[in-house]
Amino acid sequence: MKLNQLLERLKYEVVQGSDEIQVTTLVNDSRKIESGSVFVCISGAVVDGHEFISDVAGKGAIAVIVEKEVEAPKDVTVIRVPDTRYALALMSASYFGYPAEKMKIIGITGTKGKTTTTYMIKSILEEVGHKVGLIGTIETIIGDEKIPAANTTPESYTIHQYFAKMAEAGCDSVVMEVSSQGLMLHRTAGILFDIGIFTNLGRDHIGPNEHKDFEDYKRCKGLLFQQCRQGIANVDDVYFEDVFSGATCETETFGFSEKADLRAVDTHLVSRPGYLGIAYHVTGLMDFDVEIDIPGKFSVYNSLTAIAVCRHFQVPAEKIQEALGAAKVKGRIEMIRVSDDFTLMIDYAHNAMSLESLLTTLKEYNPTRLVCLFGCGGNRSKERRYEMGEVSGRLADLTIITSDNPRFEEPQDIINDIKVGIEPTEGKYVEICDRKEAIRYAIEHGLPGDVIVLAGKGHEDYQEIKGVKYPMDERVLIQEILSGH
Ligand SMILES: CC(=O)N[C@H]1[C@@H](OP(=O)(O)OP(=O)(O)OC[C@H]2O[C@@H](n3ccc(=O)[nH]c3=O)[C@H](O)[C@@H]2O)O[C@H](CO)[C@@H](O)[C@@H]1O[C@H](C)C(=O)N[C@@H](C)C(=O)N[C@H](CCC(=O)O)C(=O)O
């Protein structure tokens, strides 16, 4: 492949050598350079790719893409662009033959609901015969292949590599989570999304190596709506208008508000022993009844989003109803049957916003007691510990404070921070550092009518302690506890 073909959608300057050369592979990691590679230098959070320039020729690279002034070996072509992450995205699209243009691409952004909604959309579209690829926080799915995820939105090269595999596997559409980091770091640059979705916005992902402040977080979310054809937005979210202020797409809305194009009305909770769900009527752009076996108002939002998307694929109402009834997401309000008396669930809620919406939702089912077990990650923002403590102390009848990926911190120090959040609420709590023992306590002390939430781990199947990820799946712990171990 010619270098100038890879660069065809970019503005660039040839600083040294020629852009007419043939290259073999496109890489942004010096360790992956092969004979004939073009190496894109990324100024990263940890490492600056430009620092490897002196030895890339020795490894076989024949061209480098830079955004800084560099001294490169004489036989290496040097191309300068304003932003190498942006360049990597557009070059990757070309390298893999623009696979995004062969499928319908659906991108979902928002603080909460992305993962759940991607799986709902995939289930519904597959019900009517579409083949759907998925990229998200848990994994990438290409047919039967499941690749565990490192990032919610992978690096651009990986995205286009996955797209190419999806197109080859016969996928006609892709549903993907688009994080604000992904937008900020141009991981999705150059993709024209057929549908872009905004779920909601809350304070999160602000801090070192993430967003400098809430304004920046909000601005980055809005970028999706400058690169999609059809925007679909939660009109009830207070930041909807801000996020869409620079939008260039057609916009359609969903929510409870009278203003919504697709509205939920007559919402009612459904509860039976071991089952918590919600039912409502969809009106506006579509008109039918929905029942889903995931509790809570946010399940209404997530399913409305999925319905809004599937309407653009002309999916009939009865197929949507059927598929929504069956949609499941690992670790997202996943009910685990442990007793006929009380309900226990595993949920990924790991920040104040999702914990608040989860606990508020569950309280509406009037449990005997709402029991919330959680911990907070080590070497991460302390704000989250105080806030989650405050939320659980205020909303749960009993909080069981435990560990959740303490990393290099002492678990007890993290627990002490959580207590700082709980204590002013006067909420009842116990502290049990070992997560398995904490779960055992929750199960052994369960009362008839209790709803017990194991929050924070969701689909994760490890506990990260001092740089090592130890296997730890809450489903396995529960089975061990039930069988007396
Ligand atoms: C802080 C941050 O955003 N880091 C991300 C970033 O790393 P980076 O590119 O800055 O990496 P770096 O290690 O500094 O390396 C810079 C460059 O030098 C290259 N390099 C490095 C070493 C070497 O020997 N040779 C070499 O060429 C690297 O390949 C890279 O191109 O780019 C990597 C590839 O895209 C990401 O995996 C990585 O995500 C880390 C793991 C992360 O945790 N990121 C979080 C903040 C994140 O992105 N989160 C969002 C949102 C999640 C949510 O919504 O819940 C997400 O989408 O996951």
Ligand SMILES: Nc1ncnc2c1ncn2[C@@H]1O[C@H](COP(=O)(O)OP(=O)(O)OP(=O)(O)O)[C@@H](O)[C@H]1O
């Ligand atoms: N629409 C929503 N609004 C608020 N909270 C939600 C919503 N949907 C799900 N939640 C809660 O947040 C948790 C995470 O949901 P989900 O994984 O779908 O969101 P996400 O946007 O992918 O989040 P993350 O970026 O943290 O992976 C759920 O387990 C649930 O407790």
